[in-house]
Amino acid sequence: MEDIVALCRRRGFVFQSSEIYGGINGFWDYGPLGVLLKKNLKDAWWNDIITCPDDGPDGKPLDMVGLDATIIMNPKVWVASGHVGGFSDPMVDCRECKSRFRADHMDEYPCPLKPSKKAGGFEKCSLTEAREFNLMFETYVGAIRNEDAKAYLRPETAQGIFANFDNVVNTSRVKVPFGIAQIGKAFRNEVTPRNFTFRSREFEQMEIEFFIRPDSAEEWYKFWRDTRYAWWKAIGLAGDNLTLREHDRDELAHYAKEGAGTSDIEYRFPFTAPGFGELEGVAHRTDYDLRQHAEHSGLGDKLKYFDQERNERYFPHVIEPSAGADRGTLAVLCEAYTPTPERKGSKVVMKFHPRLAPIKAAVFPLVNKEGMPEVAEKLYRQLRKKYSIEFDVKQSIGKRYARMDEAGTPYCFTVDGDTLTDNTVTVRDRDTASQDRIAIDKVEAFLAEKIGG
Numbered sequence: 497m498e499d500i501v502a503l504c505r506r507r508g509f510v511f512q513s514s515e516i517y518g519g520i521n522g523f524w525d526y527g528p529l530g531v532l533l534k535k536n537l538k539d540a541w542w543n544d545i546i547t548c549p550d551d552g553p554d555g556k557p558l559d560m561v562g563l564d565a566t567i568i569m570n571p572k573v574w575v576a577s578g579h580v581g582g583f584s585d586p587m588v589d590c591r592e593c594k595s596r597f598r599a600d601h602m603d604e605y606p607c608p609l610k611p612s613k614k615a616g617g618f619e620k621c622s623l624t625e626a627r628e629f630n631l632m633f634e635t636y637v638g639a640i641r642n643e644d645a646k647a648y649l650r651p652e653t654a655q656g657i658f659a660n661f662d663n664v665v666n667t668s669r670v671k672v673p674f675g676i677a678q679i680g681k682a683f684r685n686e687v688t689p690r691n692f693t694f695r696s697r698e699f700e701q702m703e704i705e706f707f708i709r710p711d712s713a714e715e716w717y718k719f720w721r722d723t724r725y726a727w728w729k730a731i732g733l734a735g736d737n738l739t740l741r742e743h744d745r746d747e748l749a750h751y752a753k754e755g756a757g758t759s760d761i762e763y764r765f766p767f768t769a770p771g772f773g774e775l776e777g778v779a780h781r782t783d784y785d786l787r788q789h790a791e792h793s794g795l796g797d798k799l800k801y802f803d804q805e806r807n808e809r810y811f812p813h814v815i816e817p818s819a820g821a822d823r824g825t826l827a828v829l830c831e832a833y834t835p836t837p838e839r840k841g842s843k844v845v846m847k848f849h850p851r852l853a854p855i856k857a858a859v860f861p862l863v864n865k866e867g868m869p870e871v872a873e874k875l876y877r878q879l880r881k882k883y884s885i886e887f888d889v890k891q892s893i894g895k896r897y898a899r900m901d902e903a904g905t906p907y908c909f910t911v912d913g914d915t916l917t918d919n920t921v922t923v924r925d926r927d928t929a930s931q932d933r934i935a936i937d938k939v940e941a942f943l944a945e946k947i948g949g
């Protein structure tokens with residue numbers, strides 16, 4: 497994992513927040529390559545969920561709309577949702593080394609005195625009793641700092657969707673079954689932020705609340721669980737590193753006890769191996785949240801949905817696929833990281849799915865003279881109208897290829913002496929390092945076929 501963190505720092509994927517001041521625990525910044533990677537992941541999600549989703553289990557087009565709610569909401573939202581009363585983690589301290597842990601994640605945060613369960617077990621540590629620690633960040637709205645002005649940074653994006661349920665139903669043509677999706681920041685004052693961006697205090701979620709008739713929960717739960725699992729596979733988390741774990745009944749959240757199910761889509765991160773860490777949770781939340789908001793807002797049955805077909809008013813049930821954009825990006829980084837000791841020059845190749853690659857192609861003149869830079873620049877200008885493209889004239893060609901391998905750029909096009917006579921360029925494939933020649937006027941079509949767009 498240290499190697500991946502070092503590459504992220506060196507190549508500008510992820511930096512420590514406020515690094516020049518010594519950083520701040522649990523906060524991370526995305527550099528020029530990282531911001532493109534994370535944006536490509538979020539764009540892929542938005543496209544595949546809202547713009548061009550699959551058909552539903554009934555074979556009909558999915559009804560999906562987007563939302564962008566605020567981070568700070570009326571604090572009553574968090575009373576209704578149960579977060580003010582109960583969004584806490586059990587916290588324990590080691591009396592010997594003063595480390596602080598989450599009692600329910602002991603294996604994720606081994607005490608330095610007892611590095612692993614195998615090496616003695618936590619029972620040998622002298623631990624304090626667990627005490628509840630609320631994870632919500634507090635702030636004050638307006639000029640006066642008193643209890644009445646207290647507000648919270650949202651700990652999940654979901655409640656912004658529930659609070660706007662009525663607005664969306666009344667202003668768009670959605671009909672149950674339909675979904676509202678949102679990407680946005682969430683904040684949790686995690687007891688022990690660890691494992692790079694995996695557990696941060698500020699992070700981004702990609703959440704869907706899918707509203708359904710109560711009697712169709714089983715079918716829609718299975719649909720979303722399988723669709724979301726297939727999505728992570730399709731963007732490159734293939735193979736043994738991805739798993740779907742159905743929760744046991746005793747693990748279920750209070751609202752899900754009566755539900756059709758809850759499962760986690762998990763990834764085998766280097767720091768969880770041979771185990772897995774959660775990327776996305778898919779839960780049947782029943783009608784819990786809408787009922788809570790109906791009660792706490794005083795709107796009561798007015799928040800019920802009117803089903804014209806059935807001529808019936810009810811609180812729809814909800815299937816919630818809730819994913820982390822940062823954990824997703826981290827999984828993509830870990831999956832892509834491929835040491836290549838056999839290659840000259842490149843020590844590491846980042847094998848991103850072309851859809852997610854921050855830079856889609858690079859254009860190089862073999863040498864920075866003899867008319868090659870001009871031809872290369874013309875090609876670069878043509879391609880960058882459609883794609884994120886790098887143009888580089890410095891250093892040896894081997895070093896430039898190595899830089900692009902570490903950035904995960906799928907293709908490099910090089911203008912050389914032959915280009916000037918036969919109008920062909922070399923195209924180098926990131927994953928195999930093999931090179932072919934193609935006509936310079938076929939480069940754009942080649943990229944369209946390989947990358948899309």
Ligand code: ATP
Nearest residue numbers: 686694695696699774775776777818819820822823
């Ligand atoms: P965990 O058990 O790991 O704390 P959770 O079950 O509390 O996670 P959810 O509340 O279900 O997580 O949040 C949905 C998604 O948001 C998670 O699957 C994860 O991808 C992301 N997420 C949650 N907490 C964090 C965090 N502290 N840092 C980064 N991503 C997070």
